[in-house]
Amino acid sequence: MTDPDDDLNNSSIILDNSGSAFNLAKRIGFFAGPLGALLMILGGYGFGVDGDGGISTPALHTLALAWWMACWWLTEAVPIAVTAILPIVLLPLLGISPIKAATAPYAHPLVFLFMGGFIIGIAMQRHQLHRRIALHIVDRAGHSDVLLVGGVMLAAAFLSMWIMNTATCMMLLPIGIALIDYQQSRGVDGQQLRNFSLCLLLGIAYGATLGGVATLIGTAPNGFIAAFMLETYGLEISFLQWLQVGLPISVLLLVATWLLLTQVVYPPRVKGGMGESGYIHSELESLGTMSGAEKIVAAVFVSAATLWVTRGTISDWFPALQ
Template sequence: MAESNKNSQFQIVSFVMGPALFAACLIFIPHDFISPGAYRVIGVAAWMITWWVTEAVPIPITAMLPLVLFPFLGVMKMSEAASPYANPIIFLFMGGFLIAMALEKHRLHERIALNIIRITGTSGNGIILGFMLATGFLSMWISNTATAMMMLPIAMSVINLLKAPGENVMTKGERNFALGLMLMVGYAASLGGLATIIGTPPNAVFAGLLDEFYGTKLQFGKWMLVGVPVAITLLLSTHLIITRILFPNGLRQVHGSEQLITEKLRDLGPLRTGEQRVLIIFALTSLCWILQQPLNLLVGRDMLNDTNIAMSGGMLMFIVPVNLRQMEF
C-alpha cells in the first residue's frame, strides 16, 4: 500500500513537472540570444523528455504533444507539424476516436441517449423518435457502427416489453413498432454521421481530398452548416416514411418503457467525476470546432484548425485526471 502511494506521488510530481519545465523555459531562457521559435521548441522538448522518462502519461500521448503545441505556439503550421507523422486528416480521425472512446469508457454516451429517449414520451412513434434523435446525435461524434451496437440492445429491451410472459405472438401494430424501431436505429446511425466531418470516415477523406487537389478547406463549422440540415431533413423524412407509410404501429403507449429507461438511468447512478470531466472536454472541443473562425480572429492568427482541436480534445482525455491522487484517467 505504501509503495502504491509512493508511485502515485511520483506520478503526480512527474505530471506537474513537465508543463512546469515548459513554462520555465519560456520565462527564463534569454530571448536576446535565441529566436522565439527556438526557445518554445526547447520548452516543448523539456516537457516531452520529462513525461517520456517518468511515463506520467502514456508514451504515445507524449509523442503527440508537438501536434498540439507547435500550432498554438506559432512554431509551425499544423500541416508542417503533422508531416513527419502522417496526413493531418489522420489526426483529425485520431482525435475524434479518442474523444469517442472516452465517452464510451465512462458510459456518458449511454446516459445522453437514455435521457433523450425519456423526453420523447412512451407512445410507439414517440419512442421511435427518441431513438432516432439519440442515435443520430451520438453518430455525429462516435462511429456509426459503435452507435448502432450501443443502441440496439436498448431497443431490444423496449421491444421485449411488448411480449407477454410465455407468449411470442405480436399484434400487427406491435410487429410494425419492432420493425420500425430496429430500422430507425440503423438508418439514424448512418444519417447522423453526415452532420460532422468526424461523423463517418468518408466525410474526412472527402475534406482532405478537396484541400489537397483544389486548395479548398472545409472547416468543421462550415461542414455542419450543410451537414446538420441535411442530416435532420433525412432523419425526419425517414421517421415519417417508417412510422406513417411502411410500418404504422398505432401504439398509444408501450407499457413499461418509461420504467425500463428509468431503471437503466438508475443503474448508471449520478453523474460521476469522470463523466463530468469528459462532458466538459467534449463540450469545449465541440465549441472550438464550431467557433473556430471567431476564435482565430480574436487572437489575430490562425491558431486553431479542425485537426489540432481534435487532438487537443483527445489528449486532454488522457491528461486531465479523474482522480489526481491515484493518477486515474
C-alpha cells in the same frame, strides 16, 4: 425432441468450422498478398513497362502494393494497423515516392481531427456517458409508439455526430431489444409487434447513418471529401462550414425517414411505450449520479465541440493558431 446438449454440440461444431475456415482464409491471404504482388511486378516486367501505351514502373508497383494491401485487409491476415503502414515501408523501397511524401498523409490535420474524435468517443463509451445521453433523449421523446421510435432515432443521430456509427448501433441495440420485449410482454403481437420491431431497429441504423452526415468527424468519408477538396482545389472545409450544410441535411433526412418508417412503410400503431413501464427510469437510476470521470469526459466533449465549431473565429483572434 432434440437433446439440448446435442444442439449445443452442433453449435460448437459450426462455430469451430467457421473459425477454422476464417483462419484458413487468413493464412491464404497472408501469402497471396505478397506473392501476388511479386507475380504482378514480374509479369509486368515480362510484358514490358514504360513503353508506348504500356504501364509505367511506378504505376505497376503501386498496383502491386494495392493488391497486397487488399488481400491483407480483406482476410485480416495481419492486424489492420500493420497493413495500414505498409505504404511507409514499401513506397520508398519500390521507388514509388520518397519517404517524406509517403509519410506526409499520416500527419494530415484531418487525421488528428478524427483521432481526437475517436478518443473522445472511446472515453464516452468507457464511462457510459453515451448511454446516459441516449436514455435521457429517449425518456423525453414521449411514450407513444411513433414518438418512441423518433426518440431512439434522435439519440442515434446525435451520438453518431461524435462517435462511430457502429459503436452507436451496438450501444442502442440492447435498448431497442428491451423496448421490443416490453411490448411483447404487454401482449402486443402479430403485425403490430413486427412493425414496431422493424421500425425501431431500422430507426437505430438509419439514425446512426444520418447523424454521421452532420459533422466532419461523423464518419470517415466526410474526412475523405474534405481532404480531397483541400488537395485538389485548395478549398479548406472547416468543421463549422461542414456543420452548416451537413446538419440541416441530416435533420431533414432524419425527419423524412422517421415519417416514412412510422407512417408508410411499417406503421406500428401500438400505444404505450417503454417510459410507462419505468424501464428507462430504472436504467438511468442504475447509472447513478455522474461520476467525476464522467463529468470530466462531458466537459472535454463540450469543450472540444465548441472549439471545433468556433475554430474560424479563434483563428481570426489568434492567427498563430492557424
